[in-house]
Amino acid sequence: MGIEQIQTVVKKLLAKLVRFIKLAQEGELAEDYVDEFIKFLQDNQKELLALKLDSTVDELFELVYNYTVNFAEANDFDISTISKVGENNKVINLMEYLNLQKNIYESLY
Numbered sequence: 001m002g003i004e005q006i007q008t009v010v011k012k013l014l015a016k017l018v019r020f021i022k023l024a025q026e027g028e029l030a031e032d033y034v035d036e037f038i039k040f041l042q043d044n045q046k047e048l049l050a051l052k053l054d055s056t057v058d059e060l061f062e063l064v065y066n067y068t069v070n071f072a073e074a075n076d077f078d079i080s081t082i083s084k085v086g087e088n089n090k091v092i093n094l095m096e097y098l099n100l101q102k103n104i105y106e107s108l109y
Contacts, residue, residue, distance in 0.1 A: 009044050009047045010051065012040065012044075014057065014060070016040060017060040017061070017064065019033075020033065020037060020064060034102055038095070038099065049089060049091055053091075058090075061085045062085050065093070065097060068100055069082075071101060072104060075107065077100065077104055081096070
């Protein structure tokens, strides 16, 4: 895997994180974007898990974590199964957060 490919994946990840946060802040986040984000993470899992994301991006992950916690609590979902940002790999945590959100959306039907 070349450096350019890694940079492309990182740029896409950061763009998706920023878009997620913007949609969440505007109250426009929907299940289809969560699905799209999960698919991106799954499709690029090998590259993403190999990344060593430093603490400069922690704030973005924290915002997704906080949104997930608030969304879960508002819908009476248990959050004890998800890790805080500092624990585990950030990408694995992000998958946990998005999968919990997906479960919440599915429970609303």
